[in-house]
Amino acid sequence: MGEVRKIRTACRSCHGGCGVIAHVKDGKVIKVEGDPDSPYSRGTMCSKGLAITQLAYHPDRILHPMKKVDGRWVRITWDEALDTIATKFQAIIEEYGPEYIVVGQGTGRDYESHLYRFANLLGTPNVLTAGHMCYVSRVSTSLITCGNLPVADYNGGPKLIVMWACNPLWTNPDEYRAEWFARAFKQGAKLISIDPRKSYYAGRADLWLQIRPGTDAALAFAWHYVIIEEELYDKDFVKNHVHGWDAFKERVKDYPPDKVQDITWVNKELIRESARMYARTKPAAIHWGVPTEQTNNCTDFTRTAIGLMAVTGNLDVPGGNALFVNPPTRTVAEFARHKDLSKEARAKRLGGEEFKLGARVAFINPKKAWDSILYGEPYQLKAGLLCGTNPVVSRANAREAYEALKKLEFLVVIDFFLTPTAELADIFLPAGTWLEQNHVADNWKRHGYVFARQKCVEIGEAWQDHKIFLELGKRMGQEWWDTVEDALDYLLEPSGLTWEEFKKKGYLQGENVYYKYKERGFSTPTRKVELYSTILEKWGRDPLPKYVEIPESPVSKPELAKEYPYIFNPGLRTPNFFHSANRMIPWLREIRPDPIAEIHPETAKKHGIRDGQWIYIESPRGRIKQRAKLFDGIDPRIVTAEHGWWFPEIKDPEHGWDISNANILTDNAFETCDPNMGSTNLRACLCRISPCEDEE
Ligand SMILES: Nc1nc2c(c(=O)[nH]1)N[C@H]1C(S)=C(S)[C@@H](COP(=O)(O)OP(=O)(O)OC[C@H]3O[C@@H](n4cnc5c(=O)[nH]c(N)nc54)[C@H](O)[C@@H]3O)O[C@H]1N2
Ligand SMILES: Nc1nc2c(c(=O)[nH]1)N[C@H]1C(S)=C(S)[C@@H](COP(=O)(O)OP(=O)(O)OC[C@H]3O[C@@H](n4cnc5c(=O)[nH]c(N)nc54)[C@H](O)[C@@H]3O)O[C@H]1N2
Ligand code: SF4
Numbered sequence: 001m002g003e004v005r006k007i008r009t010a011c012r013s014c015h016g017g018c019g020v021i022a023h024v025k026d027g028k029v030i031k032v033e034g035d036p037d038s039p040y041s042r043g044t045m046c047s048k049g050l051a052i053t054q055l056a057y058h059p060d061r062i063l064h065p066m067k068k069v070d071g072r073w074v075r076i077t078w079d080e081a082l083d084t085i086a087t088k089f090q091a092i093i094e095e096y097g098p099e100y101i102v103v104g105q106g107t108g109r110d111y112e113s114h115l116y117r118f119a120n121l122l123g124t125p126n127v128l129t130a131g132h133m134c135y136v137s138r139v140s141t142s143l144i145t146c147g148n149l150p151v152a153d154y155n156g157g158p159k160l161i162v163m164w165a166c167n168p169l170w171t172n173p174d175e176y177r178a179e180w181f182a183r184a185f186k187q188g189a190k191l192i193s194i195d196p197r198k199s200y201y202a203g204r205a206d207l208w209l210q211i212r213p214g215t216d217a218a219l220a221f222a223w224h225y226v227i228i229e230e231e232l233y234d235k236d237f238v239k240n241h242v243h244g245w246d247a248f249k250e251r252v253k254d255y256p257p258d259k260v261q262d263i264t265w266v267n268k269e270l271i272r273e274s275a276r277m278y279a280r281t282k283p284a285a286i287h288w289g290v291p292t293e294q295t296n297n298c299t300d301f302t303r304t305a306i307g308l309m310a311v312t313g314n315l316d317v318p319g320g321n322a323l324f325v326n327p328p329t330r331t332v333a334e335f336a337r338h339k340d341l342s343k344e345a346r347a348k349r350l351g352g353e354e355f356k357l358g359a360r361v362a363f364i365n366p367k368k369a370w371d372s373i374l375y376g377e378p379y380q381l382k383a384g385l386l387c388g389t390n391p392v393v394s395r396a397n398a399r400e401a402y403e404a405l406k407k408l409e410f411l412v413v414i415d416f417f418l419t420p421t422a423e424l425a426d427i428f429l430p431a432g433t434w435l436e437q438n439h440v441a442d443n444w445k446r447h448g449y450v451f452a453r454q455k456c457v458e459i460g461e462a463w464q465d466h467k468i469f470l471e472l473g474k475r476m477g478q479e480w481w482d483t484v485e486d487a488l489d490y491l492l493e494p495s496g497l498t499w500e501e502f503k504k505k506g507y508l509q510g511e512n513v514y515y516k517y518k519e520r521g522f523s524t525p526t527r528k529v530e531l532y533s534t535i536l537e538k539w540g541r542d543p544l545p546k547y548v549e550i551p552e553s554p555v556s557k558p559e560l561a562k563e564y565p566y567i568f569n570p571g572l573r574t575p576n577f578f579h580s581a582n583r584m585i586p587w588l589r590e591i592r593p594d595p596i597a598e599i600h601p602e603t604a605k606k607h608g609i610r611d612g613q614w615i616y617i618e619s620p621r622g623r624i625k626q627r628a629k630l631f632d633g634i635d636p637r638i639v640t641a642e643h644g645w646w647f648p649e650i651k652d653p654e655h656g657w658d659i660s661n662a663n664i665l666t667d668n669a670f671e672t673c674d675p676n677m678g679s680t681n682l683r684a685c686l687c688r689i690s691p692c693e694d695e696e
């Protein structure tokens with residue numbers, strides 16, 4: 001009784017990875033603290049990770065499986081839950097086919113290997129995640145352009161950092177930790193910030209380019225224009241390692257700085273100055289973030305940006321953009337057995353022919369799923385299994401997402417809480433938090449590490465997600481292991497370690513080598529950086545990148561802009577929330593009780609809006625309300641807003657999902673999506689604002 005055990009593990013309250021020491025007393029985690037020995041986080045943690053005890057032991061957390069009977073939730077056993085799901089899925093497979101079942105997950109959950117294995121062995125090509133517009137879009141484009149994801153190499157001593165649409169201080173996204181960037185900055189690296197909003201570091205940058213949302217590809221082209229015109233490129237690298245240079249050079253001629261100034265709202269002299277600074281300072285790293293992907297220019301921005309790294313000789317060099325080598329574990333693709341999904345099954349992937357790049361990495365566009373359910377196009381999905389995702393709040397055109405999920409014949413949701421999405425389900429399965437799981441963490445990332453996430457406790461009847469897929473998979477006759485830990489032994493096999501051995505070690509790092517291309521070229525069909533993509537060419541797509549105007553903007557829709565004059569830029573993160581999560585956690589909600597929309601003081605004045613007042617924001621898709629915060633760090637033509645809002649304190653099953661949800665306003669029409677990846681435009685549409693007089 002009473003003794004405190006300290007267990008070393010790894011957080012996953014965001015994309016995860018920080019080293020944690022969990023204090024366990026009497027079978028309960030009483031607190032967590034940062035692990036000073038973690039090579040990744042060196043003892044630091046953020047508010048979300050530190051609040052895990054309030055999440056794990058929250059009174060509203062569901063700790064047993066449930067089924068819905070006559071609109072009410074009823075507790076059931078795991079056996080009944082898994083049997084019901086297996087029987088229903090089997091019946092659908094027999095009557096229609098496995099593709100009639102859609103499987104989905106949230107962002108960076110660290111169980112994609114298991115979820116995809118379940119889907120592949122089921123035989124469905126329809127896996128719905130955020131990947132079409134977040135991270136996977138970046139990876140898939142990098143794969144066809146230079147063979148791997150280029151990551152800013154903070155530990156390699158960059159002399160210049162280009163922070164392009166990323167705010168790591170609040171987000172620690174994917175493979176990045178804010179501390180890595182902050183250390184390099186403190187050590188004297190120059191900083192160029194490309195951001196429509198004056199973030200903490202935009203305010204401290206050597207150059208800040210206050211760009212119009214969604215126009216990043218045009219700016220990247222203008223940098224190429226200056227670099228070519230002033231011959232600032234690395235001639236040797238271009239000659240030996242770039243495919244399609246002449247054709248690319250011709251395309252770049254379409255983007256002179258004075259034209260790009262009109263597109264991006266960035267002054268042409270500043271474009272020139274920043275391009276020169278980037279090309280002349282060596283080594284320089286570009287660290288780019290998710291807003292560049294949440295547009296119709298997703299693929300082409302990434303290709304153009306990788307082009308900048310390549311032509312300036314900053315690719316695969318220390319302190320530039322590294323192509324890290326992962327430690328020797330089985331990859332997500334191998335574990336998931338992607339290769340075992342038959343050609344026939346692949347051919348049935350929703351939107352697969354259209355969004356070929358997304359299909360190549362096994363992702364679908366959400367509207368394809370909603371259209372399938374709502375209109376039977378091209379066939380009608382019958383069932384869904386959603387794990388750790390809340391599409392009713394997190395996907396574009398939320399009302400359509402809501403209607404579709406409501407209409408689905410059979411829905412299973414796996415979560416900690418009854419979210420607005422979970423309330424639409426027929427079966428609810430309780431997931432274990434990261435305190436309740438054994439896993440080889442971060443093996444989906446490309447920073448070159450994996451970490452041991454160790455189970456500290458079991459809480460109620462919750463199961464870690466990996467176990468849910470394993471047990472459900474076995475019930476459906478799939479090939480899995482006896483236990484989660486057996487599966488981890490398999491995952492770790494190439495490293496020569498078992499799970500028990502790895503757990504003691506704590507982490508593994510891949511080999512840190514640069515200039516790999518000098519010996520073996522890049523992992524593309526031509527072994528070069530493909531500024532002219534032979535893969536896109538084979539698919540009959542434009543092999544060269546380009547910038548296409550945002551489909552709903554003052555430029556493309558001038559008539560609509562008379563009614564909706566502002567650019568709506570939703571997706572402002574707060575350090576304490578993770579998308580739609582954490583609104584029920586007292587420590588975190590206290591920091592931000594209400595949703596915030598930022599408007600410029602001049603704009604506020606025009607509409608008679610006071611700081612802190614509730615306002616309506618409307619788009620052609622609907623109306624929401626958020627609290628106005630007057631902020632002169634954005635352009636007066638822009639309204640910035642937080643996404644992810646629902647209200648767990650509203651106890652009816654809708655939980656106020658449509659009151660302040662920014663995605664009521666965003667659009668998901670196919671013409672607003674990236675033509676290769678299917679990325680939805682979540683960051684730039686038109687809106688209007690007005691004060692909301694009836695509330696304080
Ligand atoms: N307008 C606008 N919309 C956006 C964005 C934007 O910038 N603007 N950002 C987009 C981006 S980048 C992304 S990635 C998506 C994210 O979209 P989602 O991944 O769908 O969103 P979340 O709110 O993070 O996930 C929701 C649920 O996962 C549950 N959960 C957390 N951890 C676990 C776990 O380990 N297991 C299980 N089973 N459940 C868990 C939480 O309780 C929560 O209810 O949102 C997108 N939506
Ligand atoms: N606390 C917290 N952390 C998170 C998340 C969260 O919800 N909360 N979400 C996680 C997820 S899934 C993701 S994908 C990452 C995202 O993390 P980041 O990549 O950092 O992306 P954001 O915070 O969405 O935006 C970064 C910056 O881009 C600016 N920006 C907005 N639109 C544009 C544009 O069109 N062009 C340019 N150049 N800049 C623009 C914003 O003003 C912001 O300062 O964060 C992850 N981490
Ligand atoms: S940054 Fe992410 S991994 Fe680190 S403590 Fe915060 S939530 Fe956890």
Ligand SMILES: [Mo]
Binds near residue numbers: 107130134135290
């Ligand atoms: Mo994301």
